[in-house]
Amino acid sequence: MKQYPTYKESGLVNIETIPAHWEALKLRLVCDQIFTGNTPVYAYEPNEFLVFGQRNNQKNCIDFAGIKYADPEFFAARTENEFLRYGDVLLNTLGGGSVGRIGFYDVKDKQVITDGHVMILRGNKSVEQKYLYYFLHSQQSLLEEAAVGSTNQAFLTTTQMFQWKVAVPPLAEQQAIAKFLDSKTAKIDETISLYEQQKADLVEYRKALISDTVTRGLNPNVPLKDSGIQWLGQIPEGWNVSKIKYCCDVFGRIGFRGYTIEDMVPAGEGAITLSPSNIKDGKMSFDKLAYLSWAKYEESPEIQIQVGDILLTKTGSSYGKCAYVDYLPMEATINPQFVVLKNFHENARYLAYIMQTPMIKKQEEDSVVGGAIPTMAQEDINNFVLPVPSLAEQQAIVSFLDTKTAMIDEAIRRIDEQIADLKAYRTALITDAVTGKIDVRKE
Numbered sequence: 079m080k081q082y083p084t085y086k087e088s089g090l091v092n093i094e095t096i097p098a099h100w101e102a103l104k105l106r107l108v109c110d111q112i113f114t115g116n117t118p119v120y121a122y123e124p125n126e127f128l129v130f131g132q133r134n135n136q137k138n139c140i141d142f143a144g145i146k147y148a149d150p151e152f153f154a155a156r157t158e159n160e161f162l163r164y165g166d167v168l169l170n171t172l173g174g175g176s177v178g179r180i181g182f183y184d185v186k187d188k189q190v191i192t193d194g195h196v197m198i199l200r201g202n203k204s205v206e207q208k209y210l211y212y213f214l215h216s217q218q219s220l221l222e223e224a225a226v227g228s229t230n231q232a233f234l235t236t237t238q239m240f241q242w243k244v245a246v247p248p249l250a251e252q253q254a255i256a257k258f259l260d261s262k263t264a265k266i267d268e269t270i271s272l273y274e275q276q277k278a279d280l281v282e283y284r285k286a287l288i289s290d291t292v293t294r295g296l297n298p299n300v301p302l303k304d305s306g307i308q309w310l311g312q313i314p315e316g317w318n319v320s321k322i323k324y325c326c327d328v329f330g331r332i333g334f335r336g337y338t339i340e341d342m343v344p345a346g347e348g349a350i351t352l353s354p355s356n357i358k359d360g361k362m363s364f365d366k367l368a369y370l371s372w373a374k375y376e377e378s379p380e381i382q383i384q385v386g387d388i389l390l391t392k393t394g395s396s397y398g399k400c401a402y403v404d405y406l407p408m409e410a411t412i413n414p415q416f417v418v419l420k421n422f423h424e425n426a427r428y429l430a431y432i433m434q435t436p437m438i439k440k441q442e443e444d445s446v447v448g449g450a451i452p453t454m455a456q457e458d459i460n461n462f463v464l465p466v467p468s469l470a471e472q473q474a475i476v477s478f479l480d481t482k483t484a485m486i487d488e489a490i491r492r493i494d495e496q497i498a499d500l501k502a503y504r505t506a507l508i509t510d511a512v513t514g515k516i517d518v519r520k521e
Contacts, residue, residue: 330412388429
């Protein structure tokens with residue numbers, strides 16, 4: 079794509095130059111309104127009075143999942159100006175991971191107000207709302223950096239946004255840029271959706287392959303027998319039904335072995351303490367690590383983690399999340415959300431695979447208690463039932479699944495790379511268009 083003939087210094091943060099005929103203006107000069115919603119009085123039961131919050135302003139889309147509801151009297155007292163309009167530019171104003179997120183309200187058939195953490199920007203006649211959305215979308219990382227306060231409570235104010243500078247081409251040019259980006263991003267998003275569906279299909283196939291193999295074996299024609307357990311049904315002849323406590327030992331961090339925030343130390347001054355965030359897609363991840371003092375690590379030898387252990391989340395919203403430990407960067411232990419499976423009488427890799435099946439998930443769901451903090455008792459985990467073939471057949475199953483899942487994981491990795499490349503291209507294209515690096519007027 080061609081560039082503009084002449085450029086000038088922009089006067090904008092992180093943008094060196096803009097086309098010579100563009101302006102750099104504060105939002106207060108191009109917006110008639112910049113305001114946040116009021117703190118709503120919420121209704122206890124769902125109704126037709128909708129309250130739009132930060133969770134509804136998702137990356138690249140408006141999502142009504144999880145929307146909240148207002149008290150009818152509070153809703154009725156709102157002025158016409160407070161209701162969202164098609165074309166409003168929306169800005170999340172609070173919290174790490176959310177603050178600075180930009181949305182374009184593309185809904186026409188709903189009456190909706192916002193809560194106090196969503197800012198509404200409405201341009202005057204000199205600005206095309208979709209262009210304003212794309213420009214601010216290109217600056218989301220800068221908006222997040224501009225938020226003040228601690229990570230989870232960092233916030234943006236209307237005063238800050240009144241002073242925020244934007245690149246402003248002539249109105250017709252803004253409309254051309256918005257039209258160009260609508261067309262290009264729609265095609266990119268469609269391709270990303272196709273890749274994401276391919277990934278989802280592979281993930282489901284991987285789950286089904288594991289479940290079928292560890293519950294039926296490698297011979298599709300093997301004779302079956304009644305397991306004696308109604309919900310388990312039939313299993314191959316020659317297999318037994320056992321419980322986790324007969325297959326291995328289960329340990330957790332409890333009682334005197336608990337620890338407090340004072341026991342956490344800087345990197346290199348203690349052992350890694352693993353949490354559910356260290357498991358991603360059924361595998362160990364060491365991107366983010368916390369460290370426990372050596373004293374607390376050494377007083378709990380039974381939960382010192384070794385390669386070959388299995389970690390299972392027993393507490394929290396991700397209960398049931400598990401992984402086989404095939405690598406450790408250094409000494410490690412677990413936090414109280416985990417139990418660790420050790421001292422195996424069966425093939426540990428076979429047990430790790432079977433822990434990923436619906437058969438185990440059902441038992442986890444049946445045993446979990448607690449609303450705010452779901453928890454599985456260690457005794458319940460010990461009594462989880464599973465089918466067990468001979469050690470030789472377990473090893474054959476593991477070899478088969480290791481090969482097959484590695485192929486699937488590689489295909490998923492390639493898809494993830496393609497998705498990441500497309501998202502990066504999408505971001506760069508928007509930035510180049512709204513900062514004048516490319517001239518799209520005749521595209």
